[in-house]
Amino acid sequence: MSAQKGICSILMIFNKSFYRHAVITAAVVYSSLTVQAQGDSTLLLSKAVTTGLQQYQSIKAKRNYLEASAALIQNARNEYLPNVVASIQQAYGTVNGQFGPAAPVGALGLSSAGPTYNSQSWNAAFGSMYIISTNWEFFTFGRVSSKIELAGAQAKKDSADLQQEQFVHSVKVAGAYLNLLIARRLIQNAQSNLERAKYVQQSVKARTLSGLNPGVDSSIANAEVSRAELTIIDATNNEQQLRNQLIQLLNIAPGDFALDTTFFSSVPDGFQTSATVTQNPQVKFYQTRIDQSNAATSFLKKSIMPGFNLFGIFQSRGSGFNSDYTPAYDDRYTKNYFDGVKPMRSNYALGVALSWNIISLWKIKQQVHAQQFVTAAYQQEYDLVTTQLQTQLVLADQRIQNTTQSVRVVPQQYKAAADAYLQKSVLYKNGLSTIIDLQQALYALNRAETDMSVAYINVWQALLLKAATAGDFDLFLKQVK
Numbered sequence: 001m002s003a004q005k006g007i008c009s010i011l012m013i014f015n016k017s018f019y020r021h022a023v024i025t026a027a028v029v030y031s032s033l034t035v036q037a038q039g040d041s042t043l044l045l046s047k048a049v050t051t052g053l054q055q056y057q058s059i060k061a062k063r064n065y066l067e068a069s070a071a072l073i074q075n076a077r078n079e080y081l082p083n084v085v086a087s088i089q090q091a092y093g094t095v096n097g098q099f100g101p102a103a104p105v106g107a108l109g110l111s112s113a114g115p116t117y118n119s120q121s122w123n124a125a126f127g128s129m130y131i132i133s134t135n136w137e138f139f140t141f142g143r144v145s146s147k148i149e150l151a152g153a154q155a156k157k158d159s160a161d162l163q164q165e166q167f168v169h170s171v172k173v174a175g176a177y178l179n180l181l182i183a184r185r186l187i188q189n190a191q192s193n194l195e196r197a198k199y200v201q202q203s204v205k206a207r208t209l210s211g212l213n214p215g216v217d218s219s220i221a222n223a224e225v226s227r228a229e230l231t232i233i234d235a236t237n238n239e240q241q242l243r244n245q246l247i248q249l250l251n252i253a254p255g256d257f258a259l260d261t262t263f264f265s266s267v268p269d270g271f272q273t274s275a276t277v278t279q280n281p282q283v284k285f286y287q288t289r290i291d292q293s294n295a296a297t298s299f300l301k302k303s304i305m306p307g308f309n310l311f312g313i314f315q316s317r318g319s320g321f322n323s324d325y326t327p328a329y330d331d332r333y334t335k336n337y338f339d340g341v342k343p344m345r346s347n348y349a350l351g352v353a354l355s356w357n358i359i360s361l362w363k364i365k366q367q368v369h370a371q372q373f374v375t376a377a378y379q380q381e382y383d384l385v386t387t388q389l390q391t392q393l394v395l396a397d398q399r400i401q402n403t404t405q406s407v408r409v410v411p412q413q414y415k416a417a418a419d420a421y422l423q424k425s426v427l428y429k430n431g432l433s434t435i436i437d438l439q440q441a442l443y444a445l446n447r448a449e450t451d452m453s454v455a456y457i458n459v460w461q462a463l464l465l466k467a468a469t470a471g472d473f474d475l476f477l478k479q480v481k
Contacts (some may be wrong), residue, residue, distance in 0.1 A: 018338035082136030125320025126340020280471030306356030396466035
């Protein structure tokens, strides 16, 4: 799966940065969307994860694969049962005999027994055959048990595949949820920036009409309003795209829903976990691939072993021809159906047989070598994934440290930017500052608002990255609603 694709998908979630100061720039009011969202029930992150696990199609498919593997385990066990075959045959025909060899090769033949005539006889009567036979390969030198172990290894691999699919999908849902939270907050920030730009526009317009400011200030203010409106449009497009991604991960009908905004005002209580990379469901899946390949190698090696069979046959036959029917007495038969199908003679046979396909030694040898190469390839992929996750775990700890520092610093940045904007706004109204200074203060405040929104979510994303890398999703989930 796919497992490597799952890992790449997780890493892509965390590599997306929402510090898009140059991209988030412009128009379309988000207030109507916010009012609608507030009227709907809030979709908690834990509920989103549960919904995704229950409804996503690939997880349902993995469950069916696991059920199929479980059924094949029982099928492998059933192969140890003896074969019991019953046959009832009733026929009407002639019984001419002839000396000479014959062998059925690619065609059906007749199994008639009777006296040898010097010419063709068309005398015919009813005959019957009733057979029940059993054959039990009761000792196979481990061949059957190895097949059961192979089926069990396949079921364990499918179970690990399901668990890693659930784990990866949980991380994807959580990451998409946090990304959508930021996107919506950026729309609100863009709306606040638009309102400030319009306020500046009105002030500039009044001072320009009164002749206190040059006309170019009015043009700059108008441009700033247009830029703020375009920012809202871009932010709205981004929000719609991220909302669509989350809807796809949850496999729900398209629509709007409110999100839990407490992530913007709180940070995780703890970042430590006792889990190691080897406990990551993705690593466990790679380990089960190795185990399954080893089981396949063992099965191939034991498939060349002989087998002891117990067999038994009981047969009854009936015939419309009398025991003294000969060419000299060819009238000693009857065409009566019931006389022909009634059992007249019975035989049985019991025995033990040893069978061994000696040529299988050469046939299986190359298959064993091929499977051993597959095992080696699985081991190398296991080592690669383990190394990647160990490196990513170090990065996760570093990111946690950096984001927590950002949370402590960003309020100071916001307060300074807000004070600077207020100061420049007052100075501009009194003709003591230029429109360029006021515009720079407006940019700084908008950037500070964005940083304030992103800083808290980045901490949660850093925790999610560590949980995804260590394979301990409860580390993240237990600290959210």
